[in-house]
Amino acid sequence: xxxxxxxxxxxxxxxxxxxxxxxxxxxxxxxxxxRRRRTHFWLAASALGALVVNLxxxxxxxxxxxxxxxxxALNMLGVTxxxxxxxxxxxxxxxxxxxxLAQGLQWALLLxxxxxxxxxxxxxxxxxMAATALFLLAALWRSILNVLAGDRESRSLAFGLTLLFxxxxxxxxxxxxxxxxxxxxxxxxxxxLYIAAARALSLRYERDYRELIxxxxxxxxxxxxxTLELQEANHRLxxxxxxxxxxxxxxxxxxxxxxxxxxxxxxxxLLMIDIDHFKRINDDYGHDAGDAALRAVAHALxxxxxxxxxxxxxxxxxxxxxxxxxxxxxxxAERMRKAISATAIPAGNVTLRLSASFGLVELAANxxxxxxxxxxxxxxxxxxxxxxxxxxxxx
Numbered sequence: 001x002x003x004x005x006x007x008x009x010x011x012x013x014x015x016x017x018x019x020x021x022x023x024x025x026x027x028x029x030x031x032x033x034x035r036r037r038r039t040h041f042w043l044a045a046s047a048l049g050a051l052v053v054n055l056x057x058x059x060x061x062x063x064x065x066x067x068x069x070x071x072x073a074l075n076m077l078g079v080t081x082x083x084x085x086x087x088x089x090x091x092x093x094x095x096x097x098x099x100x101l102a103q104g105l106q107w108a109l110l111l112x113x114x115x116x117x118x119x120x121x122x123x124x125x126x127x128x129m130a131a132t133a134l135f136l137l138a139a140l141w142r143s144i145l146n147v148l149a150g151d152r153e154s155r156s157l158a159f160g161l162t163l164l165f166x167x168x169x170x171x172x173x174x175x176x177x178x179x180x181x182x183x184x185x186x187x188x189x190x191x192x193l194y195i196a197a198a199r200a201l202s203l204r205y206e207r208d209y210r211e212l213i214x215x216x217x218x219x220x221x222x223x224x225x226x227t228l229e230l231q232e233a234n235h236r237l238x239x240x241x242x243x244x245x246x247x248x249x250x251x252x253x254x255x256x257x258x259x260x261x262x263x264x265x266x267x268x269x270l271l272m273i274d275i276d277h278f279k280r281i282n283d284d285y286g287h288d289a290g291d292a293a294l295r296a297v298a299h300a301l302x303x304x305x306x307x308x309x310x311x312x313x314x315x316x317x318x319x320x321x322x323x324x325x326x327x328x329x330x331x332x333a334e335r336m337r338k339a340i341s342a343t344a345i346p347a348g349n350v351t352l353r354l355s356a357s358f359g360l361v362e363l364a365a366n367x368x369x370x371x372x373x374x375x376x377x378x379x380x381x382x383x384x385x386x387x388x389x390x391x392x393x394x395x
Contacts, residue, residue, distance in 0.1 A: 009183045013058045016187035020054060023047035023194040030201075039201050042089040043194070049081025050190050069120035076113045076128050082190075083132040083139075084109065086161065089197065090142040093154055093204065102138075105131075129172075136165055153200040153207070160196030164189035244313040246291060247298035252320075255312035259322045260369050262310070267367075269329030271321040272359040272376040273301065273336070276388040278317035285347040292345045293317075293354055300339040304332065320373070325362075333358045333391040341389065357383035361394040 024047040031040035056075040060067050084106050091098055098106070109131055112124035140161040146154035167189030173179040242254035250258070262268060275281075275297055282290040294317065301319060305311050310322040321336075323329050340356045359380030363372045379394040386392070 007184065009061070010058070012184035012187050013054055016054050016184075016190065017051060019187075019191045019194060020047045020051035023198065024051060027198070027201075034205075037201075037205075038092040039089060039204070042085045042092055043197050043201065046082050046085030046089060047194060049078045049083070049085055052078030053082060054078075054187075069117050072120070072122075072125065073113050073117040076116060076125065079128065079132055080109045080113065083136045086164075086193075087135040087139040087142070090139040090146070090154075090157060090161070093157060093200065094142060094146040094149070094151060096142070106135075133168075136161070136168070140165060153204040156196040156200040156203070160193035164193045247295055247313050249298050249302070249319070250310070250312040252312060252314055255310055255314070255320055255322075256369065258310055262322060263363060263369060263372075264366060267325040267365045268363050269323040269325060269327075269332070270361050270363055270369075270372045270376045271319075271323065271329075271333055271336075272314070272373070272380040273297075273319040273321065274357050274380055274384065275317040275340075276355045276357055276384075281347070281352065285350075285352070289345065289347040289352065290317075292347075293352070296343050296345050297340055297354060297356060300343050301336055304336045304339055320376075329360055329362060330391060330393055333360050337389065337391055355389035357388045358391040359383055359394065360391060 024044050027040045027044035027047065031037065031044060034040060053075055056071055056078060060071060060075065087102075088098065109128065112128045112131075115121055116124040116128075140158065143154050143158035143161055147158055164186075167185040170179060170182070171185050174181045174185075242251060243249070244251045259268075259270075275293060278290065278293065281293055294313070297319065298311075298313065301311055301321065305321065306324060309324055312320050314320040323332055337356060337358055340354055343354045344351045345354065346352075357380055359376040359378065359382070361372050361376040361379060363369075375394040379392040383390050383392040
């Protein structure tokens with residue numbers, strides 16, 4: 001006959017105690033660092049209950065006489081904490097909280113424990129075992145619902161709870177002498193359950209962490225996008241604040257800043273330009289014709305300027321330019337005048353020929369811009385007075 005391997009119950013109890021202590025310590029530490037995760041707390045609580053059952057059960061087996069009500073009550077309390085903790089764990093994994101009825105039933109489990117503690121009535125034990133078994137079934141059912149809802153981590157927990165239920169049911173049937181006795185089945189069930197539950201929580205944490213990283217990356221991407229949009233908007237606002245919207249040239253403010261900086265480095269020729277008879281164009285042909293005249297003159301002037309030279313709309317029908325000192329300012333101004341004279345715009349059924357008057361002044365390096373503008377404006381006045389469509393150099 002082949003010898004059957006029999007593992008001493010003391011060794012099984014020691015192994016179970018080690019598993020429960022390890023689960024309790026690891027999950028309690030995780031809960032301490034992740035307070036918002038109730039799952040770690042309830043798994044640690046269940047392991048604590050299983051440890052109490054393990055220790056009290058081992059002591060009960062050594063007694064030759066009837067155990068004290070306190071020892072039995074502690075064993076019952078351990079069973080309650082272990083199985084109710086699993087129910088709470090399954091609810092927490094699914095992101096749920098027990099309803100008021102479930103909470104009331106959990107507190108009601110303390111009643112048979114209290115009766116046992118006071119009276120030592122052995123009938124309280126099967127009552128409590130049946131009640132806590134319902135919580136184990138509820139935990140299994142909740143885990144199955146979580147799996148059906150698409151929660152992948154609940155698969156491990158549902159597997160562990162199923163195996164625990166089978167081992168506990170086998171142990172009960174063995175106590176009733178319906179099945180042969182196999183020591184250590186509950187320890188095996190709790191061991192596999194706690195390993196499966198720890199794995200489920202670990203997978204849940206990893207998934208949540210990945211989602212958090214993805215959300216963080218998405219948030220950073222959105223922030224960068226919004227920052228770029230804000231920068232572009234600010235750039236557009238800056239351009240609008242420096243640009244004449246009608247002609248597309250720089251406005252007075254932009255010209256003053258750029259010309260002042262340029263005059264600090266070198267000499268230059270300053271031009272004040274005024275479209276001749278602009279008021280008559282507006283009055284006789286309308287503001288659309290006036291706007292067209294402004295745009296046409298701006299285009300003609302810009303075509304005569306180099307990249308390092310400045311041109312702006314000064315206001316109304318006036319323009320201002322700052323030319324490089326390396327060129328003949330008077331000759332350059334004359335070319336600009338001729339370019340404008342060669343420009344025509346449609347105005348209703350007629351074509352209008354344009355002309356402009358120029359006032360020119362040569363500025364030395366570091367000469368004040370305002371003083372130069374005053375002198376150029378005076379020269380422009382003389383050009384207007386002398387018949388328009390000409391260039392006058394300030395004396």
